[in-house]
Amino acid sequence: MKMGERKFIISSSPHIHDGSLTPRIMWGVSLALLPATLVSFYAFGWDAVRVILVSMVSAVVFEAIALMLRNRRPRQAMDGSAALTGLLLGLTLPPGISNAMIMVGTFVAIIVAKQVFGGLGQNPFNPALTGRVFLLIAFPAPMTTWPLPRDLTSQISSLKSFLGLAVERHADVVTGATPLGAVKEHMLKALPHINMGDLFFGLHTPGSIGEISALAILLGGLGLLVARIINWRIPLTIIATVFAVAFLYYLAVPPKVSGMSPVSAAFYMAVFHVFAGGLMIGAFFMATDYVTSPIFPKGQIIFGIGVGLMTIIIRLWGGYPEGVSFAILLMNALVPLIDRYTMPKPFGWVDRRA
């Protein structure tokens, strides 16, 4: 080729990039949920596999349909964000929920909470949580039926139902109250026995399939922190706020735990609130959702404290045993406001009133 005749690509600077890619981030978050997913498989067997499969696949299908209706390339549905929403929703459901209900949940999450607002990046509310809260309100009974994990009868029946063999589903399932539900019921009476180890490892406590093991969530959360996909601000402020308020509350209203001083009982209960229910998954995976959380550092701290406060207020004084989902959705609504007031001033900013 002769010099001076070669044609080159023209584009605006910069001409290099660090290689990061949105789909890779989304799939990375899903990967961080792998420990929790595996624990759910182990604890609830085929039911958990079914719930997560149905949730993820239907979320992606709804996304693809919506993209087609909006004249976008349906291939975008594989950008990982819909699959992540499906996975997150699935992990917050009880294992016995029916496939139809799961699909109602993913429909609300993908279509109503996300695509109606303009798709990726435009939705004010966390899609997975919106789907979950909708199910909770629409189907309160199935959404709060908690089979015990590793229960053999339910394992067998769930395998049958997975394979399409069972006619009578879950008639024989042994159910139990979630630890949070139990605490709520017994609040001012004697505390039921809660094994903190069970809560942490998650193998013997009833609960949503992905929320039973604080350890599994923590592992994934640490992975996100190390990979710099999320930063510490939101999860840490949520956990610290929940812990602090719970501790103070139980100091003021001492629970009766046999063989414990009031202070250590309060400490015990504060730790319990951190590990119980959806707090861990909420703090690390839901509240940190880029699209629906504040973008500036100060705002992230305000947001985290807000979520922590709301959660513990609902748990201690509200009508529901669990408050993480509501707390995050409520704070989601405040994000535009928080962003507006926490926007940093440009370097060298001079106050214009001066």
Added chain:
Amino acid sequence: MISKTFRGGIHPYYGKELAASRETEKLPLPDQFFVSLEQHIGAPVKLLVKKGDEVKAGQLIAEAGGFVSANIHAPTSGKVTSTDPVDHVSGRKVPAVTIKADGNDEWVDLEPVDSPESADPKTLLDAIRRAGVVGMGGASFPTHVKLSPPDDKPIDTLILNGAECEPYLTADHRIMVEKPREVLLGALLEARILGASRLFIGVEDNKPDAIKALEDEVEGLQLPENIKEISVVPLETKYPQGSEKQLIKAITDRNVPVKGLPMDVGVVVSNVATCYAVWDAVYNGRPVIERIVTVTGRGVVEPGNYWVRIGTPVSHLIEAAGGYEDDAAKLIIGGPMMGFAQGTDAVPTMKSTNGVLVQTRDEVQGPDFAPCIRCARCVEVCPMNLPPFLLAAAAEAGRYDVLDQDVLFSCVECGSCAYVCPSRRPLVQFIRMGKAYFRGQKKGK
């Protein structure tokens, strides 16, 4: 030693090893030069030659069209064959003088300043102005103007910018290693003109040889009495360390106000290559017709550094660097962060051309981008503490009403935000669109 720095910024692959240790070679003169008449910020020049004229190297061929303007000289001896517009870095065609070299490279008589160490500032400034010195780091602002701040802006500090934070480029690196004495003498002249008492030379700590060379020279330097403090300041290797406001912050901890200039905080920043040009202008009476250009990137066969006469076509430079690799796909004047992609290598070098970068096909990213996912990466890295995602989104949507102009124009277009955006959004392009809108509006009034 702890290297100084600023808040924000990025750590891209620097790619400096391709050319950093290549000693600067004299580039053989091409047959034809295209001397652009748009090489500085300010008033346009007045053309002094016409087609058919014979010129000599160093001869004034276009005269500054005002105080804020800069002379342009012939890069070699030969004949003016055209004054028609030619390709310009900006992508437009702009007026230029085409000179067919006669191969003799005959020079005009040069008039150096007598005993520069004692010459009065006016004489020095005049020599700099006559030589057509402009900011050689890329800004192209006439140097004699920069060195004449108004009386109500006293300058106490001169900072030499040897950060060279642009990845791949090594032109400033080489001049610091090869000509440290000349650079420092030029800087002392500038400091004397400004009446500055402090002289700092900021160099990123990935150039230990440059730091050493400068420190050695500083030691043997006879300091004029106005200089009370002089030191070479190692800076953290982080982009955009060489951006003026970030450099001033890192070295002096002073904040240049929004819409303000370094002189508002008593500082003038001068690029090391500019200091060399100042030295050349004063000590040798030589105008700016030559500079160091780095030719680099995976798309050229043999990256290196060259003394290049202004107006040399880029194609000639590439030839000297062994030609293109087969998969060369993108030609950039300047560095990968702030450089300008060129459609053709017929474009000539200018006073501000510090590098030519050729990227291969697999280094070039596609034009596809996705919606903003509010990941906050752009916010984290912006050295100016701006919300790039917001500025870009507003400009993209044409919502100029929500854009604060002071915030928008604070953007230095360093590209850090776009570099880290996982949705690959062309943030800088959108921000430039926003700026262009307001500039157009101002003109329309």
